[in-house]
Amino acid sequence: MLDSLIIGAGISGLSTALALKQKNKDILITERQPRVGGNIISNEADGFLWEEGPNSFQPNEEMLKVAVEVGLKDQLVLADRRLPRYVYWNNRLNAVPMSPPSAITTGLLSPVGKLRAFFGALGFVPANLRDEETIFQFVRRHLGPEVAERLVSPFVSGVYAGDVHQLSMAAAFRRVFRLQDAGGGLVPGAILSRKQQPPKPEPDPNLPKVKRGELGSFREGLKQLPTAIAQHLNDQLKLNWAVTRLERTPQNTYIAHFDTPDGPQQVETRSLVLTTPAYITADLLTPLAPQASQALNQIDYPPVACVVIAYPDNAFTRPLKGFGNLNPRTQGIRTLGTIWSSTLFPGRNPQGWQMLTNFIGGATDRDIAQLSPEEIVQAVHQDLQGVLLAKDIQPKVLAVRLWERAIPQYTLGHLDRLETIANALESVPGVFLCANYTDGVALGDCVRRGRETAETIESYCSRHEN
Structure with missing residues (x-):
């Protein structure tokens, strides 16, 4: 028993x-x-080390405790939190604003869009007349259509491989959703919520020290x-x-x-x-x-394909220094997003090469499950030619894994x-x-x-x- x-x-x-x-x-x-780990699949060959499922984690306290308990404290690796994230918009890569000054100067939003987001964040928003809002409806009501389409939509398609017009805001982003009730607007709600939180206990000295915004992995992969x-x-x-x-x-x-x-x-x-x-x-x-x-x-679990490919250094229009790029569904790019794996966790590729981890498919592109591995690679390669590549050079294909039922929606x-x-x-x-x-x-x-x-x-x- x-x-x-x-x-x-x-x-x-x-x-x-x-x-x-x-x-x-x-x-x-x-x-x-015959193995443990579920969707966690780390592989290596020819000097490359890559992931075919989840690629990293936020090192919260629970994750760090488990890593220490099983002897992986010295195996933890952390990505540079200063690495910029990009959104492909209007035929160019635009850095995602990560601070108030960068939000002012970003080219992702128009001046009108920035003002709409500013006043909406303070709580100047129309009332909700729906029983339940999608993510797009909620963000558009609070921060305006530009933030919803150009920032939040690609983020959601990258995290959930989902459709912002179908996903529930209350279910998918519960903490953010509750901010409106705490203070009437997102910023006032965040301030009030922080004040109401009990004092944080002293950090556990046995846990690795991490900074907010860092992403983690392990030396030999997840x-x-x-x-x-x-x-x-x-x-x-x-x-x-x-x-x-x-x-x-x-x-x-x-x-x-x-x-x-x-x-x-x-x-x-x-x-x-x-x-x-x-x-x-x-x-x-x-x-x-x-x-x-x-x-x-x-x-619902839509299909998603993970495509890991590599190119020589000289194949790119720019030096790859960043987390990666996300592609809004309105920009004619089929690939949901690309992680610049070589710069996220250095040392996982041979010298002279850059490795990219791409995700394609999801709730807005279920037909991806009908393509052959070769057709999936070609679709990703064609997208990269328009976004990152300077030369028409064929990729070194490391992995094509189709998750027929990937992420719950x-x-x-x-x-x-x-x-x-x-x-x-x-x-x-x-x-x-x-x-x-x-x-x-x-x-x-x-x-x-x-x-x-x-x-x-x-x-x-x-x-x-x-």
């Missing part, structure tokens, strides 16, 4: 399992694939984190275990049935954590919580769907969901959520020990 069974060894499941192990709980974590966590779990982790069915016992425990390399297996547990994508979780919960299953099946009605799921799960006590379709898709969100779930399970188990 386990205290907890965790299904899925992505970063969410691994973080939950590690925290529960540290609480001396009897656990097992299973993964249907895969070092799930690999290190897996080593700490030892035989409490089972790979190539595919869950086929869940059932509830009269004692309110759960039995999970697995296909494994050693044949069918059954595991009984007091609590169950599902870290799988919504569509897989929906199938597993059909016999236990059919209403939750129906709501989970409504969560927090579309309109998402919070209602989550409420339906939560209400349905009340009828199956001991079942917990810990996945990126709930409250954040970033790696730091996954780690935070995993540790929070472990706290919830510890409390649940203490109440049901007998």
